[in-house]
Amino acid sequence: MKRRQLIQGLLGAGTTAMIANWPGYALYSTRPEKAPEVRRSMLGSSALPDLSELDPLSDNERPSQLMAASQKSSTRGEVVVTNIDTRDADTMPTSTKSATVEVTNKLNTVDKVVDFARNYSDDVLVGETDVSLLVSTFNRLKNLQQTIGYGHFNLVSFDEAITFAKRFSAVGKFSKGELEFVERVFFTNAADYGFYGQKVTNQLTSEFKKSELVKVAGSGHYIFRNDSLAYYKKLKSDVGNSIILTSGIRSNVKQLYLFLAKTLRVKGNLSRASRSLAPPGYSYHGIGDFDVGRVGWGGKNFTDDFADTDEYKKMLDLGYIAIRYDHGNKLGVRFEPWHIKVV
Numbered sequence: 001m002k003r004r005q006l007i008q009g010l011l012g013a014g015t016t017a018m019i020a021n022w023p024g025y026a027l028y029s030t031r032p033e034k035a036p037e038v039r040r041s042m043l044g045s046s047a048l049p050d051l052s053e054l055d056p057l058s059d060n061e062r063p064s065q066l067m068a069a070s071q072k073s074s075t076r077g078e079v080v081v082t083n084i085d086t087r088d089a090d091t092m093p094t095s096t097k098s099a100t101v102e103v104t105n106k107l108n109t110v111d112k113v114v115d116f117a118r119n120y121s122d123d124v125l126v127g128e129t130d131v132s133l134l135v136s137t138f139n140r141l142k143n144l145q146q147t148i149g150y151g152h153f154n155l156v157s158f159d160e161a162i163t164f165a166k167r168f169s170a171v172g173k174f175s176k177g178e179l180e181f182v183e184r185v186f187f188t189n190a191a192d193y194g195f196y197g198q199k200v201t202n203q204l205t206s207e208f209k210k211s212e213l214v215k216v217a218g219s220g221h222y223i224f225r226n227d228s229l230a231y232y233k234k235l236k237s238d239v240g241n242s243i244i245l246t247s248g249i250r251s252n253v254k255q256l257y258l259f260l261a262k263t264l265r266v267k268g269n270l271s272r273a274s275r276s277l278a279p280p281g282y283s284y285h286g287i288g289d290f291d292v293g294r295v296g297w298g299g300k301n302f303t304d305d306f307a308d309t310d311e312y313k314k315m316l317d318l319g320y321i322a323i324r325y326d327h328g329n330k331l332g333v334r335f336e337p338w339h340i341k342v343v
Contacts, residue, residue, distance in 0.1 A: 027181075027188040028124045028270055049139050049264065109194065116275035123271035124193035126263065133181040138264055140178065141257040143171045150220055154254050157207040158182070161253045185256060186280050195274035197282050204252055204281075213249060221248035221290075228288045228342050235292065235340070239314050246301050246338065247291040255280040288342040307337035 112120060126134055144161060145153040147168050156164070162179075165171040174182075186204045190197070213222045214229055223229050223245065236243050250258075259280055262273040277283075285291075293301025294311050306312055320340070 027130065027184040028127055028193055049135060049142065109196065112194070112271075112275060116272070119266075119269055119272060123269050126268040126270060130181060130184075131268065133177055134260060134263060134268065136175070137178045137181055138257070138260040140165060140171060140174060141253070141260065144168075144253075145257065147171050151215065151222065153257075154222060154249060155208055155210075155213065155251055156253050157251055158205045158253055159207070182256065185259070186252065190274060190279045190282055193274060194271040195279055195282065197278060199281050200284060200287050201252065201281050206252060206286075208249065208251065216245045216248065219245040219248070221245050223248040223290055224288055226288075228290060231340070231342055232290065232292075235315065235320050238318055239311055239320070242295050243292050243311050243315075244295045245290060246293040247285065249290075250283055250285040252280045252286065255283045255286070284341070290340050290342065291336075291338045292340055293338055301338055304337065312337055 107115075107120060112118075141161075144156075144164060147170050148156065148164055162174055166173045183204065190199075212225050214225050215222050216232070223232055228248075232245060255278065258277055259273060262276055263270060266272045273279075283289075291301075292311075292315075293306060294309050297306075297309075300306070
């Protein structure tokens with residue numbers, strides 16, 4: 001049996017993961033004085049994955065807001081030196097990169113949303129003991145996506161992910177520690193680190209009914225057949241063929257992958273990661289919302305630059321724009337002009 005046939009067969013099966021007795025200790029560091037050591041260990045780790053080929057969604061900060069290394073600080077509550085990865089910024093020649101120092105003072109939620117691409121002194125970091133699990137879990141998910149394919153990975157449930165990981169040597173079985181880590185990422189209250197949106201699913205192992213989904217040609221993404229598909233078709237008819245679906249349905253597994261990728265990109269800062277995208281379980285992409293962009297724009301569609309396009313302005317004029325995460329919102333998420341609110 002070919003790998004693709006096997007994957008499709010397993011996706012249609014009701015697999016059940018044997019997950020029990022997972023500990024419920026905190027995902028994040030409860031000892032602020034240890035935060036610099038956590039970040040330093042991540043920066044110096046030879047096990048860090050290659051982040052240069054991540055989906056644009058996992059690194060959707062405006063390149064002009066990427067920070068240069070700041071002066072180091074060692075006292076409790078201050079932010080340690082970070083070297084922000086600007087490789088993705090280099091692929092966008094129309095952007096400008098500016099050097100700014102990291103913010104070390106505490107600000108309210110609205111201020112942080114407006115200036116989301118900085119580190120703040122009260123940001124919450126991944127716990128010191130979880131750094132290696134963050135890296136290994138991300139790598140396993142990345143290998144899983146490469147093995148089963150981008151489209152399938154958008155839909156795969158956690159039970160299915162466990163089954164595939166066992167079956168394919170290129171992925172490898174999730175360790176007990178990794179399974180425990182995934183559970184803590186999913187069930188930790190995101191408000192503890194600054195995300196105040198509603199949790200849309202409390203079931204880590206939730207699955208989609210494949211009969212309710214359809215793949216949108218030319219996008220690589222799936223969308224719900226009901227209101228989401230009708231809304232997308234009408235939008236595309238009214239705005240024109242320069243609009244394309246850039247992100248449709250995302251399972252908990254896909255959202256977990258994106259969230260871990262962002263957390264790695266920002267050196268373990270959970271608060272900063274959640275200012276760029278919803279943690280797993282909190283994404284409306286799992287129940288109907290979708291993203292659109294301008295054909296040929298790639299990662300730029302996930303920056304504020306999209307709000308300056310003719311496509312966005314036409315969508316605004318026609319009444320398609322009902323921003324879920326608007327400017328200066330109190331949910332803790334950056335402005336997302338590309339996000340279409342359906343639900």
